[in-house]
Amino acid sequence: MIKPLVVANWKLNPRTLKEAKTLFSGIKKNASRLKNIEAVVCPSFPHLIPLAQSYRGSKVKFGTQDIFYERSGPFTGEVSPDMLTDAGTDYVIVGHSERRDLGEKNELVAHKLHAGIRSEIKTILCVGERERDADGLFLSFIKEQIESALRGAPKRYVGNIIIAYEPLWAIGKTDNEAITPHDLHQMTLYIRKVVAGVLSRKTADETPILYGGSVERGNAQSLMEEGEVNGFLVGHASLEPNEFGAILKIVDKAVNKK
Ligand code: PGA
Numbered sequence: 001m002i003k004p005l006v007v008a009n010w011k012l013n014p015r016t017l018k019e020a021k022t023l024f025s026g027i028k029k030n031a032s033r034l035k036n037i038e039a040v041v042c043p044s045f046p047h048l049i050p051l052a053q054s055y056r057g058s059k060v061k062f063g064t065q066d067i068f069y070e071r072s073g074p075f076t077g078e079v080s081p082d083m084l085t086d087a088g089t090d091y092v093i094v095g096h097s098e099r100r101d102l103g104e105k106n107e108l109v110a111h112k113l114h115a116g117i118r119s120e121i122k123t124i125l126c127v128g129e130r131e132r133d134a135d136g137l138f139l140s141f142i143k144e145q146i147e148s149a150l151r152g153a154p155k156r157y158v159g160n161i162i163i164a165y166e167p168l169w170a171i172g173k174t175d176n177e178a179i180t181p182h183d184l185h186q187m188t189l190y191i192r193k194v195v196a197g198v199l200s201r202k203t204a205d206e207t208p209i210l211y212g213g214s215v216e217r218g219n220a221q222s223l224m225e226e227g228e229v230n231g232f233l234v235g236h237a238s239l240e241p242n243e244f245g246a247i248l249k250i251v252d253k254a255v256n257k258k
Contacts, residue, residue, distance in 0.1 A: 007093070008244060093126060095113070127149075128145075162210060165187050208231065231251060
């Protein structure tokens with residue numbers, strides 16, 4: 001069974017390290033009694049380092065919101081996989097739609113995914129359509145996002161891949177504007193089929209699939225149970241320790257029921 005995973009994507013928040021510390025300790029407290037799931041926080045780079053130092057060995061793991069694909073050299077402004085693991089990162093997000101909006105193309109996302117997994121970092125590949133069309137063309141868009149990233153992925157390391165399905169139309173809204181559990185279930189089946197086509201059925205079955213896009217305490221349970229995902233990538237709700245804590249508890253309970 002895949003261990004459920006709930007990842008906090010703090011994006012460009014909060015403004016100060018002091019606030020980040022308060023937020024993290026609130027989340028850590030809420031996560032302290034959870035047994036069945038893995039909780040991960042992805043702060044900004046400047047906040048990651050002091051947080052990871054203060055909370056080394058903590059139950060709540062750390063991730064980053066981006067990575068670069070080279071290990072060293074003349075790449076001004078970039079951060080390498082080795083630097084991230086050295087700083088205490090176990091997870092990284094690649095290809096988030098907000099980065100794709102800043103110009104990241106499938107090819108660059110593929111390089112980042114391959115570099116992340118090769119460095120034994122659990123690498124979360126984000127995919128998702130901007131909008132849905134009645135003819136289902138959005139499915140081929142998602143297929144291409146997944147296939148282009150997985151093609152050529154070093155076989156030995158594919159166990160480090162996590163896929164986050166995040167439809168852009170559902171990001172940053174409220175729980176009743178998110179995807180329905182039924183539609184999410186269709187998507188998880190579809191994504192596994194696409195992964196099986198590029199890698200193998202076994203890898204497809206073993207790859208965690210997360211959902212992101214307005215996950216809140218009001219929809220977490222139904223999305224988890226009926227959507228058949230392995231967890232969530234949470235944006236705005238992860239900036240409120242109690243809201244995020246409630247989501248963690250719901251996921252932890254959903255696992256207990258199985
Ligand atoms: P949201 O963001 O939970 O605020 O919709 C999710 C994401 O962009 O990862």
